[in-house]
Amino acid sequence: MSENRFAHLMLLPAGVWLLLLFAVPLGIVLAVSLGTTDPVYQAVYGWHPENFADVFDPLFGPILLRSLLYALATVVLCLLIGYPVAYYIARFGGRWKTLLIAIVVLPFLVNYLIRTYAWVAILSDEGLVNGVLEDVGLTEHGIRFVNTPWAVIGGLVYGYLAFMILPLYAALDRMDPALIEAGKDLYGNRWQTFRHVTWPAAFQGVAAGCVLVFLPAVGDFVSAQLLGGPDTYMIGNLIQQEFLEAQNWPFGAALTMVMMGFLLIWMLVYLRSAARASRETAL
């Protein structure tokens, strides 16, 4: 068969999968977001666009803002921690590269929920860290690490760090080391070489990593639930509460659609920048 036909056929399994398990459920969420609830708390389809107006209630403004801020902090911290790690493995890993990347990825094979619970155990007032601090005499009843905004951000960083390191590593690994030598040949010092050669060359990796961390971090609810305090309520927690406790599926679905719409904008920005970059390198 022609190459074109073959290519299209190869797309079929993924296409069907995406259609059935992504497009259709998304359509259902959209339909639910326009519905209402009947007296026995079952969601009923209908036409109630006012659910979307409720999303913009001023009560939820701070929650949205907080979620964005936590996600941004997470991206920045992941970048600060992940870039050196990816750089080191890509440039100096040599024949240990694959092993080192495997070691980075290994903890992420453990379920996210369990990894977050592990943090609770380690950082509790009478947990590992505080146990040592108490023995040394630095604290009497333990320092409150968990149930703070920084614990939530820490949990988010820990949860999504791999999504930053892997694309960064891929971009840095792909970069021709000769470029760096050229930069040094042209009398650039280490910082200038990094700024003018390495950073732009691997920028698509940075962009991909930032998007892959930012998007899920905004909607995260596990970290805030396990590591958060009374003032770390995020949009993900709100959606969870609307679906479960309040049994208000239509409103939860409306919140979901608005959040997805917002994140989609950033996704499109990233895709356009990636498309432009690949056109430029192809020239």
Next chain:
Amino acid sequence: MGGLAACGIGRGVQGDTNRRIEPKVDGDLYYFNYSQYINPQLIKEFQKKYDVRVIESYFDSMEGMMAKLRAGNSYDVVFPTAEYVQRLVQQEQLLRIPRDKLENIDNIYGYFDDPWYDPDSAHSVPYSLYITGIGYRADILDNMTGSWNDLANEEAAGRIYVLDDYQEALAAGNLRNGFDMNTVVEDELEQTKEWLTSLKPLLRGFSVDTITNMSSGNAWIQHLWNGDIVNIRYRVDDPDAYQFKKITQDGFPVGSDAFAIPVNAQHPGTALLFIDFMLDPRNAARNVEWNGYPMPNFGQDEAFAELAKGDPNIVVTVEDLETGDQFANLPQEDRELWTNTFLEVKAG
């Protein structure tokens, strides 16, 4: 789209609630409950005694349980709270239980012959009793007053948790303010909301992870249920440091939950055998020792009295049931008022 307009999502199951069922083995038991709520040893013994498997699933909230049931999942035995038994009975989702066929049914306290949530106890068999109170570290705090104001104890600032449950949180506020626990008066709920919001600077969080919070030392004061304090004591080095306050002066929520067989159960016979097995006095006694929650079953009276010897606060009496505050099955708008009020507390 027009045809979908009348559709609900997860309509619930249609079935004959009066289907005749007999206590006999008719397959493996599909069990759906909170986790850690029945002594696992008893489950193992039930499996051995009747040569069946017990396939366990767990929910962590009544709403979660309802979502699964409404979606049509088939379980043989579930454990709704009293309020939800009433809801399920009204929606015709529970099978009628042939009480005359259960050998151990006479062990149940008389109060449950015709409870408010299930006339003639036709569709449920009570499982356990519980009350909500405040657990605290007696080795650190000595100024507990036994009122809901203890949730604002400044000495424990930053180490206080309130239950992340809209009913329990609002109930504590309503009782503290002297209102009816189930009030739906907007003014009163507004005052409760203000009190709860005023607590937030002192709180460490809203959480139902009561046992972990207290046993890890994160909580010096935790809004929790009576059985939890028993479980906490089993886990810590110094059990006497963990005490429970029964808030008799302001009033406290008291409740019960029950065994129930959903209308679409595929093995109701095994389910009946399981219920009868759990009602056996010796099994009930062993269950309360493990669980910490009393069962309304004469067979466990002695065992629970033994457990409560050092701490009469954890006892739930029939008098508590008759005179105490139980959560009412609120109609939709009132329930929304409650959930929105709690949402404003958490988000505000």
